[in-house]
Amino acid sequence: MSEASHPYAGLWVTDDGRIRHELLPNGRYVEARGSRERAYEGRYEVRGDHIDYWDDxxxxxxxxxIDGVLHHAGMVLRRR
Incomplete structure (x- = not known):
């Protein structure tokens, strides 16, 4: 599935707001952790309801x- 056409592009955030994943429509992502706005960056690919990340x-x-919630590395992120 093309990154530009999947329904998951946008901002995903843990309930405490500490971890934030921005899935950009061009297949890149930016992860913020606490006050570090660009803690990690890389590319991602979505296939169906599965996402793979490759950090730079x-x-x-x-x-x-799963049911509109991103489950990633033991974390739960919701669309914001």
Whole structure:
């Protein structure tokens, strides 16, 4: 699925607001952690309800969208 056409582009935030993932429509993401607005950046790919991340430093991660909620690395992020 093309990043530009998936329904998950936008801002995803933990309930406490500490972790924020911005999924950009061009297939890039920016992760903020606390006061660090650009703590991590990289690319991502969505296939169905699954997301794979590749950080610019080489770190990889993944997650799943379940009932409109992003489950990623033990965290729960909701669309904001």
């Amino acid at each position: 430093t080489g770190f990889t991660a993944d997650g799943d969208f």
